[in-house]
Amino acid sequence: SRPVILDGDPGHDDAVNILLACSSPELDVLGVTTTYGNVGLERTTHNALVVRELIGGDFPVYPGADRPLVVPRLSAEAVHGESGLDGPHLPTPTRGAEALHAAQFIIDTVRARPGEVTLLPTGPLTNLALALRLAPDIATLIREVVWMGGSLEAGNWSPSAEFNALCDPHAAQIVFETAAETGLKLTMFGLNVTHQAIADSRRVAAFRALGTPVGEFTAVLLEFFAEHHRERYGWDGGALHDPMTAAYLLAPELFEVRPLLVDIDISAGPSAGRTIGDVWRVTGRPPNVDAALKVDADGFFALLTERIGRYR
Ligand code: BDR
Ligand code: CA
Numbered sequence: 238s239r240p241v242i243l244d245g246d247p248g249h250d251d252a253v254n255i256l257l258a259c260s261s262p263e264l265d266v267l268g269v270t271t272t273y274g275n276v277g278l279e280r281t282t283h284n285a286l287v288v289r290e291l292i293g294g295d296f297p298v299y300p301g302a303d304r305p306l307v308v309p310r311l312s313a314e315a316v317h318g319e320s321g322l323d324g325p326h327l328p329t330p331t332r333g334a335e336a337l338h339a340a341q342f343i344i345d346t347v348r349a350r351p352g353e354v355t356l357l358p359t360g361p362l363t364n365l366a367l368a369l370r371l372a373p374d375i376a377t378l379i380r381e382v383v384w385m386g387g388s389l390e391a392g393n394w395s396p397s398a399e400f401n402a403l404c405d406p407h408a409a410q411i412v413f414e415t416a417a418e419t420g421l422k423l424t425m426f427g428l429n430v431t432h433q434a435i436a437d438s439r440r441v442a443a444f445r446a447l448g449t450p451v452g453e454f455t456a457v458l459l460e461f462f463a464e465h466h467r468e469r470y471g472w473d474g475g476a477l478h479d480p481m482t483a484a485y486l487l488a489p490e491l492f493e494v495r496p497l498l499v500d501i502d503i504s505a506g507p508s509a510g511r512t513i514g515d516v517w518r519v520t521g522r523p524p525n526v527d528a529a530l531k532v533d534a535d536g537f538f539a540l541l542t543e544r545i546g547r548y549r
Contacts, residue, residue, distance in 0.1 A: 238262055238263050238264055238265045239263060239264055239265060239355060239486065240264075240265045240267050240346075240350060240353050240354050240355065241258060241264050241265065241266055241267065241354070241355045241356070241357055241483075241486070242266075242267055242268050242269075242270060242342075242343060242346060242354060242355075242356050242357070243255055243258055243266060243268075243269045243270070243357050243359070243483075244269075244270040244271075244272065244301070244339065244343070244356060244357065244358040244359070244360065244364050244365065245269070245270075245271065245272070245274070245281070245285075245357075245358065245359035245360045245479065246271065246272050246273065246274025246275045246276070246281045246321075246359070246360030246361070247271070247275070247281055247284040247285055247288065247321065247322060248274065248275040248276075248281065248284065248317055248321055248322070248359070248360070248479070249316075249317055249322065249324070249458045249459070249461065249462040249475070250359070250385075250462065250475070250477055250478045250479035250480060251275070251281075251284075251359045251360065251479045252284065252288050252322060252458060253455060253458065253459075253477065253479065253480045253541070253545075254357065254359055254479040254480040254482060254483050255269060255285070255288045255289075256288065256292065256451065256455065256544075256545055256548070257480045257483045257484065257487075257540075257541055257544050257545070258357070258483040259292055259294050259296070260292075260544040260545065260547045260548060261483065261487055261544055263486070263487055264483065264486060264487070266294075266296045267296070267346055267354070268296055268297045268298070268299055268342055268346065269285045269289075269296055269297075269298050269299070270298075270299045270300075270301050270339035270342060270343060270364055271285050271298065271299070271300050271301055271334075271339060272301050272302050272339070272360045272361055272363055272364050273302060273303050273304055273305075273310055273312070273361070273363075273404075274312070274313070274360035274361050274400075274401065274404055275312065275313045275314075275316065275317040275321050275360070276312055276313070276314060276317060276319070276320070276321035277303070277310075277312065278300055278301070278302070278303040280320060280321045281321055281360075282298060282300040282334050283330070284320070284321050284322045284327075285298045285334075286298055286330035286332065286333065286334060287322065287327045287328060287330055289330070289332070290328045290329070290330045290331060290332075291328055291450075291451065291454060292451060292548055297334075297335050297342075298334040298335060299334065299335050299337055299338065299339040299341075299342040300334050300335075300338070300339060301338055301339025301340055301363070301364035301367070302339070302340075302361075302363035302364050302367060304363075305361060305363055305404055305405035305407070305408065306363060306366065306367075306405055306407045306408050307405075307407045308404075308405065308406065308407070308505075308509075310404070311394070311400070311403065311404050313394075313400060315465060316462070316465045317462075318461065322458070323461050324457045324458050324460060324461030324462070325453075325454045325457040325458055325461075339364045340364050340365075340367035340368040340371060341368075341371075343356065343364065343365065343368040343375070344368050344371060344372040344375055347368075347372075347375045347378050347379050348372070348374075348375065348378060351378040352378060352380055353380055354378075354379060354380055355379075355380045355381050355382070355383065355486065356379060356381075356382045356383075357382075357383050357384075357482040357483060357486075358382065358383075358384045358385070358386070358401075358482075359384075359385045359386075359401075359478070359479035359482055360386075360401055360404070361386075361401050361404035361405040361408060361409075362384065362386070362401070362405060362408040362409045362411070362412045363404075363405045363408040365382070365408070365412055366405070366407070366408035366409075366411035366412055367408075369411055369412065369415050370411065376415050376418075376419040376421045377419055377420070377421070379421060379422075380422070381421075381422035381423070381424065382412070382416075382421065382422065382423045382424070383423075383424045383426070383482045383485055383486065384401075384412075384423065384424070384425055384426065384482070385401065385426045385431065385478050385479045385481060385482050386399055386400075386401030386402050386409065386425065386426075386427065386512075387399050387401070387402045387409070387425050387427040387428075387499070387512030388402075388427040388428035388429055388512060389427050389428075389429040389497075389512070389514045389516075389528060389530075390427075390428060390429045390432075391428070392428070392510070392511070393428055394510075395507065395509065395510065396507065397502070397507060397508045397509070397510065397511040398502075398508070398509060398510030398511050398512075399427060399428050399510070399512070402501065402510040402511070402512055403509060403510030404510075406501050406502065406503045406509055406510040407503055409501045409510070409512070410500075410501040410503050413499055413500065413501050413525055413526065414525075416525040416526060417498075417522070417523075417525035422527075423525065423526045423527070424485065424494060424526065424527040424528075424529065425499060425512070425526045425527070425528050425529065426478070426481045426482060426485070426529045427512060427528065427529065428476070428478075429529075429530065430481065430492070430529040430530060430531060430532050431476050431477070431478035431481060431532075432476045433531065433532050433534055434476060434477050434481070434532055434534045434537050434538070435466075435472050435473065435474045435475070435476055435477070435534070436459045436462065436463065436474040436475050436476075436477045436538075437472075437473040437474040438473055438474065440459075440474065440538045440542075441456050441459045441460060441463070441474065442456075443538070443542045444456040444459065444542060444545060447542070447545065447546045449545075449546065449548055449549060450548070451545055451548035452545055452546060452548075455545050459474065459475060459477075462474075462475035463475045477537075477538075477541075480537075480541060481529070481532065481537070484537055484540055484541065485529070487540060487544075488536070488537075488540055491532055491533045491536045491537050491540070492529050492531065492532050492533075493529070493530045493531035493532075494527040494528060494529045494530060495527065495528055495530055496524035496526070496527055496528075497514045497515065497516070497524050497525075497526055497527070497528040498514070498515040498518070498520060498522050498523065498524050498525055498526075499512050499513065499514050499515070499525060499526050499528065500512075500513045500515075501513070514528060
């Protein structure tokens, strides 16, 4: 099965991505690396341990960056609550995180298995940017990177920018430039596609109807996650961003992607963190990413529900 590293800031939707990947025999989760993001690093790391505990998983957890490269740290308690995983009862982890830094784990793992390892970042790109700066050779050794972040439409944390991109525009720029310079395969799931997959009441009910502890945990997570989206967007649920990364590996046919040149705005103005897609190829520069455009939302939720249902 395909070796993957999940790099994120759990986070409700990051947690669901971990659940999806770990229930899928097609994927071999080598480790979960954590970053600041939705909440601080200590909490996101704790939350990764909580999810591991919930499912009796055995993947190692490596804490990484506790802040962006240049800009001040943001966080999203308004969306994810103080814990970063508000809503369900959270089991107490019986095992801790590893001492090795996330960036070093990424480097070591990629070098040990050249051409094999896929990275699924679902938070700010700081860990990956650090790894690429410490070990530029890994750019051509990584199998591929599938990132949830950015937007080809409006932003959700500023009018221009999506949260993960805005958290660390400089890190995103390092990753996107590396893709342009080295051919590192990079796929981007921006808000333009993740906003097509709303975990509405009917879909949440399907998780609950599994009648299992992990099904119920997922339902309660998504109910909490829905609150912010109900208030902000008037939607009947939250956009389930992060699990699209694992789902893309499992069922690429659910998605439509196109090659696109994407630049990151690192200026400190109203467009900070914007992911600028050269839709009409006006720059003449070749594409550096596959940008996801469309998802079969019912197919996506069917896959997710079936996989979550595998936890007994
Ligand atoms: C992204 O920001 C975080 O709040 C979510 O976990 C997701 O990764 C959506 O903009
Ligand atoms: Ca996330």
